[in-house]
Amino acid sequence: xxxxxxxxxxxxxxxxxxxxxxxxxxxxxxxxxxxxxxxxxxxxxxxxxxxxxxxxxxxxxxxxxxxxxxxxxxxxxxxxxxxxxxxxxxxxxxxxxxxxxxxxxxxxxxxxxxxxxxxxxxxxxxxxxxxxxxxxxxxxxxxxxxxxxxxxxxxxxxxxxxxxxxxxxxxxxxxxxxxxxxxxxxxxxxxxxxxxxxxxxxxxxxxxxxxxxxxxxxxxxxxxxxxxxxxxxxxxxxxxxxxxxxxxxxxxxxxxxxxxxxxxxxxxxxxxxxxxxxxxxxxxxxxxxxxxxxxxxxxxxx
Amino acid sequence: xxxxxxxxxxxxxxxxxxxxxxxxxxxxxxxxxxxxxxxxxxxxxxxxxxxxxxxxxxxxxxxxxxxxxxxxxxxxxxxxxxxxxxxxxxxxxxxxxxxxxxxxxxxxxxxxxxxxxxxxxxxxxxxxxxxxxxxxxxxxxxxxxxxxxxxxxxxxxxxxxxxxxxxxxxxxxxxxxxxxxxxxxxxxxxxxxxxxxxxxxxxxxxxxxxxxxxxxxxxxxxxxxxxxxxxxxxxxxxxxxxxxxxxxxxxxxxxxxxxxxxxxxxxxxxxxxxxxxxxxxxxxxxxxxxxxxxxxxxxxxxxxxxxxxxxxxxxxxxxxxxxxxxxxxxxxxxxxxxxx
Numbered sequence: 008x009x010x011x012x013x014x015x016x017x018x019x020x021x022x023x024x025x026x027x028x029x030x031x032x033x034x035x036x037x038x039x040x041x042x043x044x045x046x047x048x049x050x051x052x053x054x055x056x057x058x059x060x061x062x063x064x065x066x067x068x069x070x071x072x073x074x075x076x077x078x079x080x081x082x083x084x085x086x087x088x089x090x091x092x093x094x095x096x097x098x099x100x101x102x103x104x105x106x107x108x109x110x111x112x113x114x115x116x117x118x119x120x121x122x123x124x125x126x127x128x129x130x131x132x133x134x135x136x137x138x139x140x141x142x143x144x145x146x147x148x149x150x151x152x153x154x155x156x157x158x159x160x161x162x163x164x165x166x167x168x169x170x171x172x173x174x175x176x177x178x179x180x181x182x183x184x185x186x187x188x189x190x191x192x193x194x195x196x197x198x199x200x201x202x203x204x205x206x207x208x209x210x211x212x213x214x215x216x217x218x219x220x221x222x223x224x225x226x227x228x229x230x231x232x233x234x235x236x237x238x239x240x241x242x243x244x245x246x247x248x249x250x251x252x253x254x255x256x257x258x259x260x261x262x263x264x265x266x267x268x269x270x271x272x273x274x275x276x277x278x279x280x281x282x283x284x285x286x287x288x289x290x291x292x293x294x295x296x297x298x299x300x301x302x303x304x305x306x307x308x309x
Numbered sequence: 310x311x312x313x314x315x316x317x318x319x320x321x322x323x324x325x326x327x328x329x330x331x332x333x334x335x336x337x338x339x340x341x342x343x344x345x346x347x348x349x350x351x352x353x354x355x356x357x358x359x360x361x362x363x364x365x366x367x368x369x370x371x372x373x374x375x376x377x378x379x380x381x382x383x384x385x386x387x388x389x390x391x392x393x394x395x396x397x398x399x400x401x402x403x404x405x406x407x408x409x410x411x412x413x414x415x416x417x418x419x420x421x422x423x424x425x426x427x428x429x430x431x432x433x434x435x436x437x438x439x440x441x442x443x444x445x446x447x448x449x450x451x452x453x454x455x456x457x458x459x460x461x462x463x464x465x466x467x468x469x470x471x472x473x474x475x476x477x478x479x480x481x482x483x484x485x486x487x488x489x490x491x492x493x494x495x496x497x498x499x500x501x502x503x504x505x506x507x508x509x510x511x512x513x514x515x516x517x518x519x520x521x522x523x524x525x526x527x528x529x530x531x532x533x534x535x536x537x538x539x540x541x542x543x544x545x546x547x548x549x550x551x552x553x554x555x556x557x558x559x560x561x562x563x564x565x566x567x568x569x570x571x572x573x574x575x576x577x578x579x580x581x582x583x584x585x586x587x588x589x590x591x592x593x594x595x596x597x598x599x600x601x602x603x604x605x606x607x608x609x610x611x612x613x614x615x616x617x618x619x620x621x622x623x624x625x626x627x628x629x630x631x632x633x634x635x636x637x638x639x640x641x642x643x644x645x646x647x648x649x
Binding site for chain 1 (some may be wrong): 381
């Protein structure tokens with residue numbers, strides 16, 4: 008990276024001192040802010056040996072918390088993905104009254120504190136709340152049960168998929184969909200064979216972010232779940248509980264599982280992306296017409 | 310298929326894009342909608358396609374009222390300005406798309422045969438396995454045309470089809486589209502803001518301004534008899550003068566221009582650069598040369614008249630003239646319109 012021509016003045020930001028300082032600052036920040044805490048989790052979780060770690064994980068309450076977190080994600084993420092795609096489609100492909108308003112409303116969960124969302128749900132579904140008595144008499148439990156946890160998680164993560172898709176779909180415009188429709192394609196056909204293939208990486212990224220946030224959500228869920236150990240405790244809530252009980256090893260063990268879930272989602276995303284990108288690179292192998300044109304998958308940017 | 314527009318109106322929020330347009334396109338005709346941006350030409354095309362619905366009026370395909378038929382069932386081939394090829398499909402897949410999604414079932418062999426035939430028609434044999442990102446702009450536009458033709462549309466609609474291409478490719482594609490039209494005989498309507506493109510390609514040119522048709526006719530018609538000052542101005546370079554008519558004759562400098570049928574009063578006179586000549590003396594407008602621009606086909610003189618008006622005129626390449634020369638602009642042809 009050194010200046011190949013001696014005596015030539017450096018371009019902007021090209022001076023070695025500047026470059027080293029900048030890279031140094033970034034690396035130091037990453038180490039202090041991101042790597043170190045994660046390393047501590049791993050170290051503390053295993054500090055008392057593998058057996059203690061395994062026992063902490065195998066504790067029924069912890070296992071239940073893991074299960075609840077995964078179930079919540081399995082419900083909330085697909086619903087929010089469908090919502091995000093529908094919202095992005097509606098906002099970018101149709102003109103309707105209230106479009107701009109909808110765009111702002113979708114962003115609200117981003118800017119609002121999750122705890123506010125939790126309290127709001129309490130007022131809506133709680134016993135003293137709006138629908139509380141009606142739900143109670145119908146014997147439907149929303150709060151302090153799985154539905155409440157899912158709803159709160161969905162509120163918090165509602166914008167993730169839509170926010171990834173809207174700028175992309177806006178940039179792509181409506182031409183492709185109009186072309187498909189003018190060629191006789193139905194709405195579904197247009198969506199699945201034209202729109203979806205062109206937004207899939209953004210969609211995937213939105214889903215990964217949404218999933219990470221659902222699994223990690225603390226504030227909103229802690230209000231509506233009631234923190235009942237072994238019943239309505241999700242993994243983040245369980246970690247806090249263990250920590251307050253001075254069960255350090257258990258807390259760190261559970262935290263390591265949560266971190267692991269996050270890392271697995273990220274790895275899955277990278278792998279999927281790489282597979283897609285690899286295909287994109289391979290498929291346009293012009294020299295080899297043997298490549299089956301029917302394995303349509305990857306986007307070729309022009 | 311014959312297309313008829315009957316008092317079609319379209320308003321976007323508060324903007325009247327199309328005002329009461331009626332137009333007939335004969336079966337097999339190649340018609341250009343020509344106008345400046347904002348004249349409503351693209352909106353008209355999109356209404357014929359069914360991509361926009363008319364607020365009022367009717368659109369007929371043959372004898373059938375197509376006004377409310379959705380684009381999917383209208384059976385038009387639409388070519389977009391920026392091609393709108395599906396980037397994740399090969400050229401072959403793009404062309405086959407319409408046949409695959411069609412309600413009319415076709416077997417794979419029939420689709421393949423049709424794609425091969427279309428690739429030959431648009432002169433892209435051998436490029437079927439490429440992706441749109443791997444071919445040139447002109448090739449992409451030809452793929453877009455093949456894709457539109459694949460579903461045997463009743464009408465072919467093209468929105469600024471050559472707008473995004475460079476000048477040479479544009480000229481070639483224009484001639485080539487003309488040949489394809491001759492070969493297939495499909496009713497074709499295209500939109501352009503480029504008068505040269507419209508005159509080059511179309512059987513009939515429809516000139517639009519502010520959402521209304523201001524003139525329609527063959528290229529010869531509109532060139533030789535522009536119906537208004539707007540058409541005159543829009544079709545090519547002009548010099549505009551105001552003058553007064555008295556006794557059926559207008560006076561410019563010391564030249565007289567016949568203005569039969571005009572009552573005494575102010576008029577606008579339009580002079581094309583090619584309708585003017587340059588001489589050291591004679592009857593015309595005295596002027597001073599400001600600059601001479603040399604072009605392959607001749608020389609263009611930028612002159613300033615005694616009263617300070619700028620005039621452009623084209624003269625033969627061998628004309629000897631240079632800046633600061635004084636002389637007379639000779640008027641060979643002029644068009645007179647009532648003052649606006």
